[in-house]
Amino acid sequence: MKILIVEDDEDAAAFLAEGVVARGHEADIARDGREGLTMATGPARYDVVVVDRMLPELDGLSLVKAMRAAGTATPALFLTHLAGVDDRVEGLEAGGDDYLVKPFAFEELMARLAALARRPTLGAEPTMLVVADLEMDLIRRTVRRGGQPIDLQPREFRLLEFLIRSEGRVATRRMLLEKVWDFHFDPRTNIVETQISRLRGKIDHGRAAPLIHTLRGVGYTLRAPH
Amino acid sequence: MPRTSLFRTSGFRIAAIYLGLFSASVAALGATVYVAVRSEESAEIDGDIARESTALAREYSAHGRERLQALIEARGGEASSFAYGLADADGHPLAGDLAPPGATLGWVYLPAPPRRDAPARARALVTRLDGGERLVVADAWRAAHGPTRAVVVAFLWALAGTLALGTLGGVILSAQILRRIDAMTRAAQDIVAGDWRRRIPETGADDELAQLARTFNRMFDRIQSLLEAHKNAGAAIAHDLRRPLARTLRHLEAARGENASAEATKAAVAAAVADIDGVLETFSAILRIGQVESGARRAGFKPVDLAEAARDVVDAFLPAAEEGGRTLVADLAVALPLSGDRELLTQMVANLVDNALRHTPRGARVAVESARSPDGLSLTVADDGPGVPESELERIFQRFYRLDAARATPGDGLGLSLVAAVAELHGMTCRARDNRPGLAIVLRLPETRVARR
Numbered sequence: 187m188k189i190l191i192v193e194d195d196e197d198a199a200a201f202l203a204e205g206v207v208a209r210g211h212e213a214d215i216a217r218d219g220r221e222g223l224t225m226a227t228g229p230a231r232y233d234v235v236v237v238d239r240m241l242p243e244l245d246g247l248s249l250v251k252a253m254r255a256a257g258t259a260t261p262a263l264f265l266t267h268l269a270g271v272d273d274r275v276e277g278l279e280a281g282g283d284d285y286l287v288k289p290f291a292f293e294e295l296m297a298r299l300a301a302l303a304r305r306p307t308l309g310a311e312p313t314m315l316v317v318a319d320l321e322m323d324l325i326r327r328t329v330r331r332g333g334q335p336i337d338l339q340p341r342e343f344r345l346l347e348f349l350i351r352s353e354g355r356v357a358t359r360r361m362l363l364e365k366v367w368d369f370h371f372d373p374r375t376n377i378v379e380t381q382i383s384r385l386r387g388k389i390d391h392g393r394a395a396p397l398i399h400t401l402r403g404v405g406y407t408l409r410a411p412h
Numbered sequence: 413m414p415r416t417s418l419f420r421t422s423g424f425r426i427a428a429i430y431l432g433l434f435s436a437s438v439a440a441l442g443a444t445v446y447v448a449v450r451s452e453e454s455a456e457i458d459g460d461i462a463r464e465s466t467a468l469a470r471e472y473s474a475h476g477r478e479r480l481q482a483l484i485e486a487r488g489g490e491a492s493s494f495a496y497g498l499a500d501a502d503g504h505p506l507a508g509d510l511a512p513p514g515a516t517l518g519w520v521y522l523p524a525p526p527r528r529d530a531p532a533r534a535r536a537l538v539t540r541l542d543g544g545e546r547l548v549v550a551d552a553w554r555a556a557h558g559p560t561r562a563v564v565v566a567f568l569w570a571l572a573g574t575l576a577l578g579t580l581g582g583v584i585l586s587a588q589i590l591r592r593i594d595a596m597t598r599a600a601q602d603i604v605a606g607d608w609r610r611r612i613p614e615t616g617a618d619d620e621l622a623q624l625a626r627t628f629n630r631m632f633d634r635i636q637s638l639l640e641a642h643k644n645a646g647a648a649i650a651h652d653l654r655r656p657l658a659r660t661l662r663h664l665e666a667a668r669g670e671n672a673s674a675e676a677t678k679a680a681v682a683a684a685v686a687d688i689d690g691v692l693e694t695f696s697a698i699l700r701i702g703q704v705e706s707g708a709r710r711a712g713f714k715p716v717d718l719a720e721a722a723r724d725v726v727d728a729f730l731p732a733a734e735e736g737g738r739t740l741v742a743d744l745a746v747a748l749p750l751s752g753d754r755e756l757l758t759q760m761v762a763n764l765v766d767n768a769l770r771h772t773p774r775g776a777r778v779a780v781e782s783a784r785s786p787d788g789l790s791l792t793v794a795d796d797g798p799g800v801p802e803s804e805l806e807r808i809f810q811r812f813y814r815l816d817a818a819r820a821t822p823g824d825g826l827g828l829s830l831v832a833a834v835a836e837l838h839g840m841t842c843r844a845r846d847n848r849p850g851l852a853i854v855l856r857l858p859e860t861r862v863a864r865r
Binding site: 275287341 | 682689765827
């Protein structure tokens with residue numbers, strides 16, 4: 187991935203860039219909003235832009251708005267401060283694609299960037315999702331594994347659909363809460379874990395090659411067995 | 413603040429106004445009685461004078477001038493009720509104290525006869541006798557000593573008494589009120605000075621001042637409890653953050669140790685990260701509550717159905733509740749429409765369900781119900797767990813409140829504070845009650861005009 191980081195705090199920018207590079211990606215840094223806008227709309231094509239909400243010259247919201255107005259569709263992720271937990275709606279309305287509240291776990295950021303960078307471009311939506319011998323029919327809302335029909339509850343279906351769409355990437359607990367449950371807070375009850383374990387029971391139980399894997403402390407991933 | 417002067421108190425002013433009005437009415441009554449008695453008396457005096465004058469004229473006609481002169485001399489005098497005067501046709505005085513005035517005949521007022529206790533002006537009748545002499549008969553005593561005067565004197569005394577008693581009453585009344593108001597002022601000043609336990613002394617009386625004192629005392633109680641909650645919140649934050657931070661420190665110290673294996677170091681760092689995550693969660697929760705309390709979210713309110721949000725929450729928690737051996741049931745047939753923030757309302761219900769699931773043993777039953785009663789619409793989250801002691805029910809919504817028994821359960825003690833904050837933001841009231849057994853938290857929706865009609 188090629189990532190543009192727009193962040194005025196030098197330490198934070200360096201920390202982000204180093205982390206990204208250490209994971210085998212490329213990173214450019216812009217120090218203020220204006221520079222960020224020039225770079226984001228410039229000749230260098232970025233896969234994703236990370237924008238701090240509070241920036242000198244041009245704040246994050248205006249940057250993304252201007253970027254969208256200039257016709258740049260590069261996905262943007264907002265970083266907001268703890269005190270601004272309610273900035274999310276504003277950020278999404280301005281044309282942002284995701285948000286993350288500082289401080290965050292680096293793996294959470296990477297998982298979200300990966301999800302954004304590989305967001306399928308608009309086009310013909312598939313009606314069938316397939317991973318190895320798992321098939322999901324989005325029209326008839328049915329799931330089969332190895333040809334055998336599997337009966338899923340609506341929530342389990344949505345969870346599995348999200349995991350299949352992020353195939354090979356990490357879905358963190360918070361991402362799942364947001365996308366599958368529409369919960370923008372973290373309940374103390376282990377609702378994600380329980381739901382995943384139920385889904386596993388239906389998809390992977392008694393199979394030689396499980397599809398759903400747990401990444402301890404990070405989240406879950408669904409991938410085809412090698 | 414200087415002590416209020418007695419004469420500047422509202423009590424004294426009210427007493428003075430009453431006194432003024434009362435004195436005026438006494439004076440008016442006196443005047444009415446005076447006028448009535450006086451006109452009655454004047455008529456009597458005139459009658460008496462006329463009779464006397466006629467009698468004397470008759471004596472004159474019958475027995476002549478000398479007889480009349482003798483009569484006048486005999487009847488007039490210090491003790492007589494009448495004063496007399498007789499003059500010949502030329503105006504020369506013949507007998508009596510009075511000199512007939514000029515040529516006037518009929519009823520007149522004359523300067524009083526030179527006598528003790530005589531009125532300043534005397535009512536008199538001047539008549540012409542057959543021989544051309546003029547006879548004057550005047551009232552010499554009645555006007556000064558009759559009932560009119562007695563009435564005036566009596567009313568003047570009454571007025572003086574009223575004024576004296578009224579002033580005394582006003583002073584006593586205002587002194588009494590002033591003493592009680594001063595007691596309130598002193599108590600309030602002590603409280604301002606920092607003595608939060610001070611209260612206004614409550615008398616057994618049931619008047620408005622006693623009511624005011626009780627109301628003030630209740631207000632002070634409330635302020636004190638809020639202040640204590642505030643103080644406790646600070647202490648609780650310190651207490652709740654010290655533990656994970658101390659643990660983090662231990663973990664990091666261990667990781668720094670010379671002979672720690674790479675594996676152990678990794679585990680220690682992971683544990684430290686988890687602890688700090690917890691601390692950040694707590695901060696985030698505090699900030700979120702602050703944000704909700706600030707009311708900024710109200711701008712984005714839209715019509716939502718709280719029952720629907722609750723159904724989503726129950727749906728989301730159902731598998732986890734079952735896994736934990738608890739029964740989660742919902743009866744949300746009654747819609748709960750209100751203007752609000754869907755996300756916050758969802759989190760509110762989630763916190764309530766979360767709380768119920770965490771503080772009940774396996775086998776417990778948690779019910780989420782919407783209802784319509786004559787009091788309005790409500791949402792109840794009830795469990796049949798160990799519940800909360802009656803005396804603690806009010807306090808569970810305070811920040812960082814945790815039952816001693818629940819100290820062992822993980823949690824930051826902020827869940828119900830957020831519930832209270834979100835409820836207040838939406839104009840809902842939030843009450844905890846004993847579910848016998850267990851705890852029930854009832855959210856009562858604000859009454860809307862639509863719901864009332």
